[in-house]
Amino acid sequence: MVLIMGKSRVAMVGAGMTPFGRLDGKDLLDLLCEASMKAMESANAFDKSFDAIYVGNMAGGELCDMTGVASVLSDRLNMIPAGADRIENGPASGGSALRAGFAAIKGGLANLVLVVGGEKMTHVSGSRVTSTVASLTHETAEKIYGVTLPSFAGMLTRLYLEQYKYKMADITLAAVKNHRNGVNNPYAHFQKEITLEKALTAPIIADPLRLYDCCPVSDGAAAIVLTAESIAKEFSPEPVYITGSGQATDLQILSERENPLFIGAVAQSAKKAFDMAQISPKDINVAELHDAFSILEILQSESVGFFAPGEGPKALARGDTEIDGICPVNPSGGLKARGHPWGATGIAQAVEIFWQLRGEASKRQVPNEPKYGLSVNFGAFGNNVLTHIYERGG
C-alpha cells in the first residue's frame, strides 16, 4: 500500500464502546475486542486492512497477568500483520494511545489505525486498585506517608475552598450535574441522578471529598477508527477530525508545584493543542474533562482556559457547563457517572466527542450542531496530561 506522507489531517471515522461498570465474566481482552468490533462496525471497516493498533491500558500486567496484550489483540481481531503496541501513561493511557495513532498517520506510517483503550478492575480488591494507583505517587516524598490520589484531591479541594471562599456544595455541584448527564448515557456505569443534599451527607472518602465526589472503579473499553483524511470518506460521510493534540508533563511531587490549583500540564497541553488546531478555548462547543474527583473538573475547566482561576464554580452554578450551556462539560456523565476504567477513559472521551459532533448523542446531545470539541485526559496526578481538539467535518 502507498502511504501518504506529510501533513494529512487525521479523521475519526468510527467509534464504539462497551458499557462501563462491573462486567463479570469478561476479561480485559474480551472488553478490548468488544469495543474494537463496535468501532469497526461503525466505520464499515470489517473487510479493511488495518496498518496499526494502539492499545491504551494502564495495568493489564499488574491486575490481569496480561503482558503483551496488543499482540494478542491483533490476532484476535484478525488484523495480522498490523503492528500493535500498548501505550501506558497511567490514567491517561487512552489519551496517549490516541496521540500515538494520530502520530502514526501524521507521520505517514499508517493510513488506517485502530485505537482502543480498556481496563479490567472490578475483579480485584479495592485496596489493590488503590495501591496500584498509589504507585503513581513519589516513592519517598509522598507514598511512604500513605498519600493516595483521593487524598491529593481532598487537599486540593480544601485549598481551593479556602483560597477562593467557596463551600463544598459549590464543588459537588459538578458531580450532581454529571450524574444527571449520565442518566441519558446508556454506556454509563451510573445512570441515576443524585441530589446535592445526598452528596453532601454521603460518607467521607478524603475530607472534604465524599462518596459522590469520586469516580467509581469500573471495567470497560472504548475504541476509535482513525484514517488519513484522504481516505476518510471511504469509511464515513461524516468524519470528525482531530485537529489538535498536545501533551505535557509537570513535577511529580505535588507540593513542589508553584500553584497546585493551576494545573500546568493541563494548561501547557491545551496550549499546544489549541496552537495546532488554530482555535481558542472560547471556540469549544463541547468538552470532556477528567473529573476523577469533582474538584478536578473545576480545576481543569480553569487551567484549560474556559474560565478564569477561581471562576469555575460560578460558571457551574450559572449552568454554563450544562448540556445546554455555553460551554457544556461532560455531557457523557464524565468519569463520575460514566465510570473510569483507566486505559479506556481517554478513548471514551474521544468517542463521546465523536458522537456529539455528529449529532448522535440522543437525549444528551449538545444543541445547535456543535463544531469543535475538546478532551482532557489526566495522567498520574496531573503530571502527564493529554489535550485533544476535534472538529466536525463536512
Added chain:
Amino acid sequence: MVLIMGKSRVAMVGAGMTPFGRLDGKDLLDLLCEASMKAMESANAFDKSFDAIYVGNMAGGELCDMTGVASVLSDRLNMIPAGADRIENGPASGGSALRAGFAAIKGGLANLVLVVGGEKMTHVSGSRVTSTVASLTHETAEKIYGVTLPSFAGMLTRLYLEQYKYKMADITLAAVKNHRNGVNNPYAHFQKEITLEKALTAPIIADPLRLYDCCPVSDGAAAIVLTAESIAKEFSPEPVYITGSGQATDLQILSERENPLFIGAVAQSAKKAFDMAQISPKDINVAELHDAFSILEILQSESVGFFAPGEGPKALARGDTEIDGICPVNPSGGLKARGHPWGATGIAQAVEIFWQLRGEASKRQVPNEPKYGLSVNFGAFGNNVLTHIYERGG
C-alpha cells in the same frame, strides 16, 4: 517552537547505555536515568528542550511496582513539560519505543526526542521472570500446558535440525560467535569466550537447547537521542539516520503458523522497512538480531532475507556473520552475551548500530566503514516484530 511537518528524515544524534548484568542497588528509574544521561551527553543535549520521551519497558509494573514510569522520568531528567509515554510490546518494547519516537518526528509532533528502554529483572526470582514471559503465550492453547518461551525455542530447534539435517553444533556456533564478540563489548553481561565443546555439554534448558544457547536474565537500559534531520547537525556532525521502520504481527499460537521456521512477522516487518529505506538485504553491512535463543539468530537471518531458508548455519560456519564477514550479525554479542533486559534490548541494538556506523565500536568494529545497519527486535514469540534500518549520514 515551530514544528517541522512532513517527510523529514529522522536522525540519531546521541546514544548511551548502562552496562548490562546484575546491577544490585539500582532500580528501574536509576537505570533509565543513567542511560538517558549518557545519550544526552553524547548528543550535547543537556541544555536543550526535549519535546517527547518514549520509554520502552515490558514489566516495570509487574516486577518493580512502577506504573507510570515515563511521567516520573520526565521530572527526574528535568525535561518537563516534554510529553512522556511508556511503550509496551513484550520483549520488543524497545523497538516499539524507537518506532514511536520515529513517528513523532515524522509526524511533526516533535523535533527532539529521547527514546530510552530498560528493565530491572535480577531482583526477583527466576521463576517469576519465567512466568512473566510465559504470560505472552496463549492462555488456553499453550500456557495451561506449561509451555514457556524456552520450550518453544527448543521445539523450533528440533524441527529445524530435522528439516534441514543439521546437528546441534551447527546452531550453537551462533552462541559461541556471540560470546566471542561480547569479549570486546564493555557493556556486555558476559565478556568471556565459550568453547563449542563446553556449550554442547552444558546443562539442558529445553531440549535440545542447553545453557549457552539461551540469553541470561539481565538488568540494564539503553537510550537514543532522535532529532528531525533539519536540526541534527546542531547536535552531532555525524548523525545516523533511521531510514526504515517496519512492524508486523503474526498468529499468537505457534502451532497455527503455516511454517514456524519462517518467521512471518520478521519477514513482513523487514519488507516494510526495506521498502521504506529503498534498499535490500544485501546492502546491509551490520545487523543486530534478537538471539534470545541461538536458533532465533539463525531463523531471523533467513526470514529477514540475508540467507535462504536452511542456509543460515552454512553462512555461520563459513564466517559470513563474523565481524569481518560479509554480513556481520551481533557484533555487540547479541542478547546472548550482551544480555536481555527486555525493554532495553531494542534500543541497545540501535545503540550498537549507531556506534558501528560511526566507527566507534573499538575492538568489535565492523571493518570498511559500514554504511547500512539493521536491527530486528522480536516481541512475544515472534508474533510482534520490529525491523529498523539505519544509514550513516555525512
